[in-house]
Amino acid sequence: MINRRMGAIVDRGMAPLLLIPSVLLLLLILVGPFLYMVWTGFTDLHFALPGREGSFVGFDNFRRLVREDHIFWHSFLLTLKFVVWVVIIEFIAGFALALLLFHFIQKRRLFLTLLLVPMMLAPVAVGLIWKLLLQGDFGMVTYYLRLIGVIDERTAILSDSSLVLPAIMLIDLWQWTPFVTLIMLAGLLSLPREPYEAAVMDGAGPLQLFRDVTLPLLRPIIALVLLLRGIDAFKEFDKVFILTGGGPGIATELLSIYTYRVNFKDWDLGYGAVCAFMVYLVVLILCAVFYKAVFWGGGQRSRRAGFAR
Amino acid sequence: MRLEPSFGRLFRISMETAFLAILLTLFTGTHAVAWTLEEAAAPYKGITIRTIGEALPPLEAMEKLKGDFEERTGIEVVIEMYEHSEAVNKVMLDLNSKRGRYDFILQPHRELGRFVANGHVEALEKYLDNSALRDPSFSPEDQLYQGLWKEISWYGGKIYGFPFTALTMYMWYRDDLLNDPKEREGFKAKYGYDLKPATTWQEYTDIAEWFTRPDEGFYGTAIQGKRHEALWYEWLNFLYSFGGDMLEVKAGSECGPVIVNSPEAIASLEYYKSLMDYSPADTLNYFWDDVMALMQQGKVYQLIMWNDATYAVAEDAEASTVAGKMGFDIIPQGKGGKVGQVEGWTYLIPTYSKNKEAAYLFVQWMMEQQQQLNQHLNGGASARPDVYAHPDVQQISYSKASMDTNAVALPKPTIPESPQITDILVRELSSYLSDQKNAKEALDTAAAEISKLLGSCAPMKYPVQ
Numbered sequence: 001m002i003n004r005r006m007g008a009i010v011d012r013g014m015a016p017l018l019l020i021p022s023v024l025l026l027l028l029i030l031v032g033p034f035l036y037m038v039w040t041g042f043t044d045l046h047f048a049l050p051g052r053e054g055s056f057v058g059f060d061n062f063r064r065l066v067r068e069d070h071i072f073w074h075s076f077l078l079t080l081k082f083v084v085w086v087v088i089i090e091f092i093a094g095f096a097l098a099l100l101l102f103h104f105i106q107k108r109r110l111f112l113t114l115l116l117v118p119m120m121l122a123p124v125a126v127g128l129i130w131k132l133l134l135q136g137d138f139g140m141v142t143y144y145l146r147l148i149g150v151i152d153e154r155t156a157i158l159s160d161s162s163l164v165l166p167a168i169m170l171i172d173l174w175q176w177t178p179f180v181t182l183i184m185l186a187g188l189l190s191l192p193r194e195p196y197e198a199a200v201m202d203g204a205g206p207l208q209l210f211r212d213v214t215l216p217l218l219r220p221i222i223a224l225v226l227l228l229r230g231i232d233a234f235k236e237f238d239k240v241f242i243l244t245g246g247g248p249g250i251a252t253e254l255l256s257i258y259t260y261r262v263n264f265k266d267w268d269l270g271y272g273a274v275c276a277f278m279v280y281l282v283v284l285i286l287c288a289v290f291y292k293a294v295f296w297g298g299g300q301r302s303r304r305a306g307f308a309r
Numbered sequence: 310m311r312l313e314p315s316f317g318r319l320f321r322i323s324m325e326t327a328f329l330a331i332l333l334t335l336f337t338g339t340h341a342v343a344w345t346l347e348e349a350a351a352p353y354k355g356i357t358i359r360t361i362g363e364a365l366p367p368l369e370a371m372e373k374l375k376g377d378f379e380e381r382t383g384i385e386v387v388i389e390m391y392e393h394s395e396a397v398n399k400v401m402l403d404l405n406s407k408r409g410r411y412d413f414i415l416q417p418h419r420e421l422g423r424f425v426a427n428g429h430v431e432a433l434e435k436y437l438d439n440s441a442l443r444d445p446s447f448s449p450e451d452q453l454y455q456g457l458w459k460e461i462s463w464y465g466g467k468i469y470g471f472p473f474t475a476l477t478m479y480m481w482y483r484d485d486l487l488n489d490p491k492e493r494e495g496f497k498a499k500y501g502y503d504l505k506p507a508t509t510w511q512e513y514t515d516i517a518e519w520f521t522r523p524d525e526g527f528y529g530t531a532i533q534g535k536r537h538e539a540l541w542y543e544w545l546n547f548l549y550s551f552g553g554d555m556l557e558v559k560a561g562s563e564c565g566p567v568i569v570n571s572p573e574a575i576a577s578l579e580y581y582k583s584l585m586d587y588s589p590a591d592t593l594n595y596f597w598d599d600v601m602a603l604m605q606q607g608k609v610y611q612l613i614m615w616n617d618a619t620y621a622v623a624e625d626a627e628a629s630t631v632a633g634k635m636g637f638d639i640i641p642q643g644k645g646g647k648v649g650q651v652e653g654w655t656y657l658i659p660t661y662s663k664n665k666e667a668a669y670l671f672v673q674w675m676m677e678q679q680q681q682l683n684q685h686l687n688g689g690a691s692a693r694p695d696v697y698a699h700p701d702v703q704q705i706s707y708s709k710a711s712m713d714t715n716a717v718a719l720p721k722p723t724i725p726e727s728p729q730i731t732d733i734l735v736r737e738l739s740s741y742l743s744d745q746k747n748a749k750e751a752l753d754t755a756a757a758e759i760s761k762l763l764g765s766c767a768p769m770k771y772p773v774q
Contacts, residue, residue, distance in 0.1 A: 047427075048401075048427075048725055048729070049423075049726065050427050135594075136589065136592075137526075137589050137590065154590050155590060156591035158593075159534070161744060244536070245536050246536060247536025247739045248536060248593050249536070249736065249739045249741075249743045265728070266729050267401065
């Protein structure tokens with residue numbers, strides 16, 4: 001009895017103590033640099049120009065971003081467009097594929113392994129592979145697209161400002177749809193059988209089963225997948241950097257590419273910090289809004305359930 | 310007995326010779342004999358010096374040459390090779406962190422202003438004035454092309470280094486096709502004049518059009534249209550030749566009015582884009598590596614390219630299907646007359662280097678004629694006239710084009726903001742080539758941004774409404 005109480009006291013005392021190392025580590029490698037970045041955003045730090053050693057300039061950089069920087073806003077809209085399209089299509093295609101695998105395929109292991117190949121490649125390798133496939137003179141994909149008449153002899157996908165972004169989206173689909181499939185399939189496999197049996201007893205058809213049983217049960221998994229893909233797509237860099245470097249013109253200049261340019265081409269670190277901060281801010285807001293939207297219904301229900309109990 | 314007198318005579322002759330030798334030594338001054346690389350390097354024996362540059366034949370040649378220096382001095386030389394932008398970025402980070410990882414660096418000269426203005430690199434006068442370090446036979450004032458040296462390695466009247474490569478661009482064309490009787494006959498029938506290396510831009514277009522045969526996978530020309538520095542470099546040839554420029558200045562280290570949206574500049578850009586009609590479909594995704602490969606594979610008739618890539622196309626039969634079939638000439642002329650553009654990579658010694666003296670000794674040794682010749686013959690681009698005068702170099706197919714262009718090469722901005730100017734122009738040029746803007750819009754945007762970047766010293770000569 002006494003022993004147990006002592007144990008509890010020691011536990012309570014020890015818990016924060018044991019947390020200290022990880023908290024310190026987080027402060028050191030996450031919070032610290034983040035705060036430093038925010039601070040840098042308020043300075044004129046510039047590596048290339050003399051006399052810009054990082055003195056405080058207030059909100060100058062923010063003002064410049066909001067009022068003067070057309071390219072930033074172009075990149076911002078372009079990135080949003082990229083994220084919305086890519087995430088929606090990947091989700092639909094990935095989910096459909098997961099359902100297909102779940103319902104109709106018995107030996108899933110082989111299919112899954114094959115499916116996961118694009119996802120397992122390093123992003124830079126994906127960029128390089130597609131750069132060769134889409135090469136405008138001898139690229140294999142270009143050759144077949146010309147053969148079936150999708151593009152003409154004078155068109156090269158990566159050189160065409162109207163085709164290049166859709167092409168990069170398709171590559172992203174190729175690379176990340178398997179990820180959605182994998183998670184959704186895991187979700188489907190973990191679902192309990194009872195609600196289905198009950199629903200079937202009540203006379204529900206397949207469509208009703210899907211809409212009223214599967215989807216609600218999968219809600220947290222769906223939220224997770226959309227969130228992860230959304231954040232990832234927002235940060236897309238490697239493929240675009242390798243395939244086009246943001247070009248032609250500014251046709252594929254996503255926010256991450258633009259931020260890279262400001263920081264590591266122009267070395268305008270004060271302003272670059274503001275750009276990076278904006279990326280962070282947007283991701284944070286998107287996540288929060290999204291999280292609320294997906295979990296709101298679920299939250300309501302569980303609160304009600306708690307009340308009843 | 311008969312040997313005696315001859316032995317005596319021999320003895321006397323050798324004594325006289327020794328005496329004369331001593332006299333000669335005294336008269337020619339002591340330092341000429343006293344300075345040797347081995348002695349100068351003795352205090353630094355056993356240390357390691359490190360450098361960084363672009364992974365191209367000139368640096369690979371240096372890697373092969375350095376062994377001789379290491380053997381003679383006991384100083385180890387480590388060379389890091391990276392792709393162009395990577396080599397520039399790594400140096401920028403190292404200099405700003407003041408770590409001093411590199412004892413000397415190799416950088417494109419457009420970066421020089423940045424380095425000098427921030428105090429990242431050292432002026433070399435103090436090494437050149439130090440008799441313990443300076444090889445008395447090394448006199449860059451006489452041994453280098455002065456114009457190139459000043460453009461590539463000087464800033465604000467001070468010496469910061471020596472040219473590692475003096476790069477220029479000129480016209481590459483297929484000499485074998487030019488001399489093909491069938492081609493000559495057909496060309497003359499269509500255009501009314503003889504097929505020859507283009508000397509005007511109209512001729513350049515005609516020739517490009519004549520040789521464009523997409524069914525055979527062969528094109529008249531190719532432009533480096535990717536959003537990459539290569540695009541800017543290539544366009545400068547057209548800009549200068551059409552009589553335009555970026556800033557109205559006399560030297561690269563000056564700031565002056567922005568004229569990049571002048572009528573000449575707009576005309577040059579429109580002409581440049583017109584060449585897309587005679588280029589492969591993917592031309593907007595090419596930079597220097599791609600057009601070099603295109604030429605090596607014999608898929609294009611003419612283009613404008615760098616001298617440090619020439620060797621791999623014109624001479625290296627293992628890498629090139631057109632080795633021995635190439636011709637080279639200065640670019641065609643427009644309103645701007647005979648011009649060329651120069652871009653050099655320069656040796657520099659960072660302020661934070663820990664072994665500056667040893668680094669200076671290595672650079673000085675590399676600038677000797679023997680090393681320069683060797684490097685040049687292996688794909689380098691020396692800034693020493695005596696290298697070009699050497700019979701082995703005279704035999705190289707591109708020597709004349711190289712020398713002609715060197716003689717008329719124009720300076721480009723090297724002020725601290727110049728890399729940012731490049732970045733702005735690359736973006737706008739690429740926007741125009743990919744039909745997102747017209748030529749005037751693109752150059753107006755660039756001019757306004759450059760003028761804003763440079764501030765009061767750079768008003769716009771052609772204001773934008």
